[in-house]
Amino acid sequence: MKKxxxxxxxxxxxxxxxxFMSDLSLQKDLCGEICLYDIxxxxxxxxxxxxxxxxxxxxxxTKWGYTVTRDIDSxxxxxxxxxxxxLPGTFKEMASDxxxxxxxxxxxxxxxxxxxxxxxxxxRTVPIFEFFGKKIKELCPDAIVVNLTNPLAICVKTLxxxxxxxxxxxxxxxxxxxxxxxxxVIQKEMGVLPSRKDLSCNITGVNHFTWxxxxxxxxxxxxxxxxxxxxxxxxxxxxxxxxxxxxxxxPFAYGNLVKMDLFKKYGILPCAGDRHLxxxxxxxxxxxxxxxxxxxxxxxxxxxYRIQKANEKIEYLNDVVSGKIKFELKKSNExxxxxxxxxxGLGDVKSxxxxxxxxxxxxxxxxSVVESNCLFTKGLFKPDKTTTDIPDEVAEMINLNAKNQIKxxxxxxxxxxYAIFNVxxxxxxxxxxxxxxxxxxxxxxxxxxxxxxxxxYDLRG
Numbered sequence: 208m209k210k211x212x213x214x215x216x217x218x219x220x221x222x223x224x225x226x227f228m229s230d231l232s233l234q235k236d237l238c239g240e241i242c243l244y245d246i247x248x249x250x251x252x253x254x255x256x257x258x259x260x261x262x263x264x265x266x267x268x269t270k271w272g273y274t275v276t277r278d279i280d281s282x283x284x285x286x287x288x289x290x291x292x293x294l295p296g297t298f299k300e301m302a303s304d305x306x307x308x309x310x311x312x313x314x315x316x317x318x319x320x321x322x323x324x325x326x327x328x329x330x331r332t333v334p335i336f337e338f339f340g341k342k343i344k345e346l347c348p349d350a351i352v353v354n355l356t357n358p359l360a361i362c363v364k365t366l367x368x369x370x371x372x373x374x375x376x377x378x379x380x381x382x383x384x385x386x387x388x389x390x391x392v393i394q395k396e397m398g399v400l401p402s403r404k405d406l407s408c409n410i411t412g413v414n415h416f417t418w419x420x421x422x423x424x425x426x427x428x429x430x431x432x433x434x435x436x437x438x439x440x441x442x443x444x445x446x447x448x449x450x451x452x453x454x455x456x457x458p459f460a461y462g463n464l465v466k467m468d469l470f471k472k473y474g475i476l477p478c479a480g481d482r483h484l485x486x487x488x489x490x491x492x493x494x495x496x497x498x499x500x501x502x503x504x505x506x507x508x509x510x511x512y513r514i515q516k517a518n519e520k521i522e523y524l525n526d527v528v529s530g531k532i533k534f535e536l537k538k539s540n541e542x543x544x545x546x547x548x549x550x551x552g553l554g555d556v557k558s559x560x561x562x563x564x565x566x567x568x569x570x571x572x573x574x575s576v577v578e579s580n581c582l583f584t585k586g587l588f589k590p591d592k593t594t595t596d597i598p599d600e601v602a603e604m605i606n607l608n609a610k611n612q613i614k615x616x617x618x619x620x621x622x623x624x625y626a627i628f629n630v631x632x633x634x635x636x637x638x639x640x641x642x643x644x645x646x647x648x649x650x651x652x653x654x655x656x657x658x659x660x661x662x663x664y665d666l667r668g
Contacts, residue, residue: 208269209551211239214286214347216279216339217293218243219250221520223355225257227290229536230544232261233268236553237544240272244282251275256528264536283346288547291339291362292355295332296659298517302510303655304328311648313636314494316458316482316507319357320415321608322636325486326615327652329358330627333365333619334663340369351550353378353543354561360414360576363561364616367576374550376588377561378543379414379578381479388447388463389422389429389476392436395445397427410559410580411568411594412605413612415483417559417578419476420596433476437467444504454506458482462504465493473598481505487608490636549583556583557591568594570602575609607635622664624653 213231218224224243231237241258245251258273276282283289304324305315318324336356343350343366352375354362359377366375386403394400401424408422422429436445444451444462453460465481477484482505485493493503500507526532542558549556561578567590568577580591597605611630618626631637632645640648657666 208235209237209239209553211237211287211551212285213239213241213288213290214282214350215241215243216282216289216291217245217356218254218275218282219245219247220254220292221250221517221524223292224254225524226539226541227292227543228254228258228261228271230539230541231269231271232264232536233266233538234544234548235268237548237551238269238271239287240274242282242286243273243275244277244279248275248277253524253528257524257534260527260534261536264534266536279342280346283342283350286347286350287551289343289347289350289352290355290543291336291352293332293335295328295335295356296656298510298514300327300331300656300659301513303652305508305510307652307655308636308648311640311644312496313490313640313648314497314500314507315636316485316494316500316505317415318486318508320359320483320486321611322486322634323631323648323652325358326627326631326634327656329361329615330619330653330664331656331659332356332358332362333616336362336365337369337620340366340373343373344370348372350374351547352376353547355543358414358612360561360578361612361616364563364576364612365620367563368616368620374588375562376546376581377414377576377578378541378546379559379561380541381415381483382408382410382417382419382559382578383540383542384447384480385419385466385476385478388445388466389433391445391447392433393424393427393429395440396432396436408580409592409594409596410478410578411597412478412578413571413575413609414561414578415479416487416605416608417478418597418601418605419478420594422476430470430474430476433467433470437471441467441471451504454504458506458508458512460506464504468503473601475598475601482508486636488604488635489638491639494636546583546588550586550588552585557581558583560588562588562590565590566593567591570594570597571606571609572613574613576612577609624664624666 243251255273262270305318354377363377451462461481615630
């Protein structure tokens with residue numbers, strides 16, 4: 208059995224930590240210590256208690272040791288694996304990111320990766336990741352680093368800019384959801400429900416604007432099956448985790464109408480939830496107004512709803528650690544633990560991850576962070592193949608967003624507020640704003656989040 212030290216930065220996480228800890232506890236060939244570090248020390252202590260409860264579950268396979276620290280150095284020193292899952296700022300800052308642009312007719316269904324909200328979030332996040340990268344280089348230079356924080360691509364890019372030899376990648380489950388959508392399509396058309404792992408897919412693009420250029424289920428071309436499904440069910444939609452109209456009460460749900468519409472236009476399938484996809488394109492297409500959004504069977508995720516869900520998660524965790532309710536230990540659909548095991552020499556894995564472009568997406572700049580299929584084996588992860596079969600129109604859209612991420616990253620690294628604003632005003636969601644309005648909006652959003660920006664930027668101008 209392989210014994211490791213795992214440092215969890217953001218170890219007070221209300222969602223990812225218990226998923227990750229559960230997956231680790233169900234591994235038969237991996238054990239060790241999980242050190243939880245979080246600026247919210249009490250939240251990390253709660254997850255330590257949860258970890259000890261997991262250790263006592265009837266179906267636990269491996270018991271892990273849980274420690275909590277207020278000192279990031281103590282967490283990282285000699286770590287074999289580092290997991291980063293943080294919220295840069297609070298819900299107050301997120302509310303500004305998402306809702307302040309609405310005064311100018313800019314609607315964001317997520318607001319954490321691109322658009323004005325994604326840009327402000329990146330401004331808060333990149334300096335923190337510069338610090339993380341320096342600490343990892345100093346204290347655990349050979350560690351495997353898994354990032355789960357959004358904006359995911361720019362976080363990964365920052366780690367590499369600080370420490371080029373870092374073994375870091377970003378994990379996202381959006382492609383998994385699309386594969387599950389296709390499995391339900393296959394079930395509707397063929398009467399059999401495969402597992403998403405039964406599908407052979409080629410993935411390319413940037414995080415949350417990823418595309419599938421081919422997909423097979425055995426010898427069946429799944430795109431041909433999808434075409435048949437769309438002809439019959441396009442208007443009603445299909446949601447992989449429930450019913451097509453769930454978006455009316457759950458703003459994290461969607462009917463996949465945007466995904467199917469883009470497939471009809473370009474012949475390849477976008478691989479993120481509709482809520483993410485729409486933010487990378489001309490807002491007149493799918494985000495022109497709340498009414499248009501509703502017509503496409505997805506929702507604008509309000510920060511009030513996020514606060515409600517966060518409070519529910521806190522209440523649930525408190526009930527678990529107090530013994531009021533019993534924790535149900537089960538394996539998630541996430542693959543981060545499988546990828547870590549492969550890198551530690553415990554079996555090979557193929558999955559989609561986010562990493563620097565080394566020609567796996569030849570149509571994108573070499574300095575971009577891209578999402579693609581990669582092979583994981585002992586001590587190594589590398590792209591599975593180079594993608595060339597992508598329509599020019601789609602390549603241009605992805606390229607625009609990849610170049611904007613690069614420009615934004617460089618502007619933030621240099622703390623150049625004017626350069627950041629130039630990216631802000633040319634973002635696809637801001638393209639119809641007058642420059643004067645762009646300036647007012649940018650200044651207001653900076654002012655609203657200045658508590659998290661002032662330590663890193665000169666805001667006096």
